[in-house]
Amino acid sequence: MRTYTPFVSGEFQQWTGETIPSVNPATGQEWSLIARCNAADADAAIRDADRAFRQGQWAALSAEGRADKLDALADVLEERWEELVEPEIMDNGKRITEVRGQFSGLHSWYRHFAAEARKLAPVSQNNSIPGVTSVGHLMPYGVVVAITPWNSPLMILAWKLAPALAAGNTVVVKPSEMASASTLEFARLAHEAGFPPGALNVLTGFGHEVGEALVRHPLTRKVTFTGSDMGGRKVANAASDNVVPTTLELGGKSPQVVFDDCDLDVSVNGVLSGIFLSNGQTCVAGSRLIVQASIKDKLISRLLERARPLKPGDPLDPSTQIAPLANEPHLRKVTAMIEQAKLDGARCLLDGTETVKGLTGYYIGPTIFDQVSQDMEIWREEVFGPVLCVATFESEDEAIALANDSDYGLAAGIWSTDTAKAARVADALCSGTVYINHYRSVDPGSPIGGFKQSGYGRELGPDAISDFLQVKSVWTGSSPVPDPFP
Numbered sequence: 001m002r003t004y005t006p007f008v009s010g011e012f013q014q015w016t017g018e019t020i021p022s023v024n025p026a027t028g029q030e031w032s033l034i035a036r037c038n039a040a041d042a043d044a045a046i047r048d049a050d051r052a053f054r055q056g057q058w059a060a061l062s063a064e065g066r067a068d069k070l071d072a073l074a075d076v077l078e079e080r081w082e083e084l085v086e087p088e089i090m091d092n093g094k095r096i097t098e099v100r101g102q103f104s105g106l107h108s109w110y111r112h113f114a115a116e117a118r119k120l121a122p123v124s125q126n127n128s129i130p131g132v133t134s135v136g137h138l139m140p141y142g143v144v145v146a147i148t149p150w151n152s153p154l155m156i157l158a159w160k161l162a163p164a165l166a167a168g169n170t171v172v173v174k175p176s177e178m179a180s181a182s183t184l185e186f187a188r189l190a191h192e193a194g195f196p197p198g199a200l201n202v203l204t205g206f207g208h209e210v211g212e213a214l215v216r217h218p219l220t221r222k223v224t225f226t227g228s229d230m231g232g233r234k235v236a237n238a239a240s241d242n243v244v245p246t247t248l249e250l251g252g253k254s255p256q257v258v259f260d261d262c263d264l265d266v267s268v269n270g271v272l273s274g275i276f277l278s279n280g281q282t283c284v285a286g287s288r289l290i291v292q293a294s295i296k297d298k299l300i301s302r303l304l305e306r307a308r309p310l311k312p313g314d315p316l317d318p319s320t321q322i323a324p325l326a327n328e329p330h331l332r333k334v335t336a337m338i339e340q341a342k343l344d345g346a347r348c349l350l351d352g353t354e355t356v357k358g359l360t361g362y363y364i365g366p367t368i369f370d371q372v373s374q375d376m377e378i379w380r381e382e383v384f385g386p387v388l389c390v391a392t393f394e395s396e397d398e399a400i401a402l403a404n405d406s407d408y409g410l411a412a413g414i415w416s417t418d419t420a421k422a423a424r425v426a427d428a429l430c431s432g433t434v435y436i437n438h439y440r441s442v443d444p445g446s447p448i449g450g451f452k453q454s455g456y457g458r459e460l461g462p463d464a465i466s467d468f469l470q471v472k473s474v475w476t477g478s479s480p481v482p483d484p485f486p
């Protein structure tokens, strides 16, 4: 069985320490081992990244030089992204069609931020003091720690790594202990693309061990985290003790608000893709369907008709429609939440724990609950699985109140042909992203991030590179300094 070892100083380290097995969720079989790094490994990696930031090949590069490196990486990714597909699927069980969709475009994030690096320039400042000028120099922080989850490791990494490197930082990545292989394969490609040693390092292991040690390290200067709200709180606390700025991309309980004037075919596709793509294991999963009472029966029967026959199977088979959940603890969590919803009195219209009976692997099929009340766990908590719960409304105000009835605020969908109404509702929703007659797109031009407990800071969008830069104001005097004690 292959052992994946940490990538530090531009090479894969020899590893004699403890390992963590990685399990293929489609079979329940161990397929590889990953290094269980500890605080001493974190110290060595951060020191190496700090050295690379201050001296050596990476530190010597201009913004143009960094952009060239990112473009070289994009070239390699464009040509060889297929090499990354299988390791990721073996780890997290994502469907091959979805992984291919993500990875065939992976290079574009790096190209985008190469172009952003080329635009970096000092910013002249207005000041009213005679005889001096001041200019804002945009400075990288130093060592950035990037912590990623298991659901889309390489795409989420791109949103952190590309701007962090473009800005001139060095980066230590800590992928999820549940899905580290593709990140290490990616590091191999980055190395082959000519990335200087120390610019990109990858340490694997548990969050509370190596992850926390990275965040608390005295040479860490910035943390960017994507994961659960519980993990995010711990990271934010540790970063706060260390006085290190943090960006948090956390969970969601996103509403899909469907009005009776919607285009039903479009809405059905939107709601289905919102919750059942990636088996609901996406942060923007549209898990709360808030539908106008007059069209509820029609919409639900269309959703059931489409969701019931979806075919579970091997994630490596392109004809598979429902892949497994990513790991066994997660399967247990989602199963328990489905059982709790039944105990709480929600009516299960489609039970994904039944439809996959007999399959080996961590499968749960599409699940739909009706008669869900707002105090139920299934309404309030993120499942991160293929579970849709339904509530109805009569008026626009009621729809808005239901949609905003969440501690989260990551994404929301609105389905209506009344453009004025859709714009009004979009304005009223407490959510970092609102999609109207559309769902789940992401693009470098548009920021993503959460309101409320879904996190703070933004990734992507026009200011993404600024998240990895700090301003140094440089003042220059051109007239004699007067005697302060005449």
Ligand code: NAD
Residues within 6 Å of the ligand: 147, 148, 149, 150, 151, 152, 156, 174, 175, 176, 177, 205, 206, 207, 208, 210, 211, 212, 215, 226, 227, 228, 229, 230, 231, 232, 234, 235, 249, 250, 251, 252, 282, 283, 284, 382, 384, 410, 450, 454, 455
């Ligand atoms: P998680 O919080 O369990 O783990 C995420 C990462 O944090 C892992 O690498 C883990 O090892 C690390 N970690 C955990 N505790 C840590 C600690 N104390 N110190 C340092 N690192 C620590 O999340 P997960 O289960 O891997 O991912 C699923 C979650 O991620 C869901 O809640 C989902 O909504 C969220 N997510 C959010 C977005 C977004 O953009 N907002 C995108 C994808 C996933």
